[in-house]
Amino acid sequence: MLEINDLWVDINGDQVLKGVDLTIPRGETHVLFGKNGSGKSSLLMTIMGFRRYKVRQGRISFKGEDITQMPIDERAKMGIGLAFQRPPSIKGVKTRDVFDICNSNSVSCEDLADKFEFSELLERELNVGFSGGEMKKSELLQLLLQDPELVMLDEPESGVDLENLKILGKAINKLLQKYLWRTRAKSGLVISHLGFILNYIEADAGYVLMDGRIHCRGNPRELFKGIQRHGYQECVKCQR
Numbered sequence: 001m002l003e004i005n006d007l008w009v010d011i012n013g014d015q016v017l018k019g020v021d022l023t024i025p026r027g028e029t030h031v032l033f034g035k036n037g038s039g040k041s042s043l044l045m046t047i048m049g050f051r052r053y054k055v056r057q058g059r060i061s062f063k064g065e066d067i068t069q070m071p072i073d074e075r076a077k078m079g080i081g082l083a084f085q086r087p088p089s090i091k092g093v094k095t096r097d098v099f100d101i102c103n104s105n106s107v108s109c110e111d112l113a114d115k116f117e118f119s120e121l122l123e124r125e126l127n128v129g130f131s132g133g134e135m136k137k138s139e140l141l142q143l144l145l146q147d148p149e150l151v152m153l154d155e156p157e158s159g160v161d162l163e164n165l166k167i168l169g170k171a172i173n174k175l176l177q178k179y180l181w182r183t184r185a186k187s188g189l190v191i192s193h194l195g196f197i198l199n200y201i202e203a204d205a206g207y208v209l210m211d212g213r214i215h216c217r218g219n220p221r222e223l224f225k226g227i228q229r230h231g232y233q234e235c236v237k238c239q240r
């Protein structure tokens with residue numbers, strides 16, 4: 001589904017990714033760990049195609065096609081979707097209107113909002129005055145409407161209370177459904193800081209991003225335990 005080879009990226013002249021290699025097969029969900037500022041969000045933003053993230057070297061391919069230079073809207077149409085870590089607030093734009101634009105399947109926004117306890121927010125301006133958890137929910141519901149094949153989630157659990165975590169977990173599970181009519185369906189790349197997300201998704205692999213490169217490929221739960229016990233630096237040292 002996604003293949004990244006030797007990806008070097010800079011932002012405003014600062015090198016943030018220094019040779020990232022990453023492959024996500026169809027139907028698999030991979031989790032990315034790493035301390036603040038290690039470049040996790042930059043990697044997702046680069047895969048999505050934001051122009052501020054300059055690819056200096058390397059290649060990104062999606063479903064076998066080279067998308068390294070492809071504009072962001074074409075990537076979205078091909079089936080890549082991203083839930084932002086910090087989505088923008090947009091005055092004057094109703095959340096419902098954004099949901100309608102995202103809606104690729106003619107799903108009823110009302111039903112979806114009702115199911116995920118979001119109805120009261122539909123008429124509000126997008127993210128204006130939303131709590132952290134409400135923004136996360138809005139992001140996930142937009143993705144459910146868009147229904148991408150590659151689902152990228154940037155710290156979906158941060159700032160979310162325990163009750164809403166369950167609701168978000170349900171949305172994430174639906175987004176990442178592995179099988180559809182017995183064929184492998186969605187792939188995911190999920191950034192997690194707190195590891196809560198591991199209770200809600202079937203993660204197939206995990207990594208640590210450090211110094212602009214990917215280290216420690218392995219079982220995500222074991223990796224997370226290792227990070228909790230020894231910290232990122234020691235975890236990377238073992239060089240699995």
Ligand SMILES: Nc1ncnc2c1ncn2[C@@H]1O[C@H](COP(=O)(O)OP(=O)(O)O)[C@@H](O)[C@H]1O
Nearest residue numbers: 011012016034035036037038039040041042043
């Ligand atoms: N728009 C930007 N301009 C300048 N530096 C940026 C910008 N966005 C991110 N950075 C820098 O790039 C590095 C990686 O950031 P980021 O990808 O957000 O890390 P993470 O998501 O792992 O916390 C950080 O040092 C950050 O300050």
Ligand SMILES: [Mg+2]
Nearest residue numbers: 040041042085
């Ligand atoms: Mg980040």
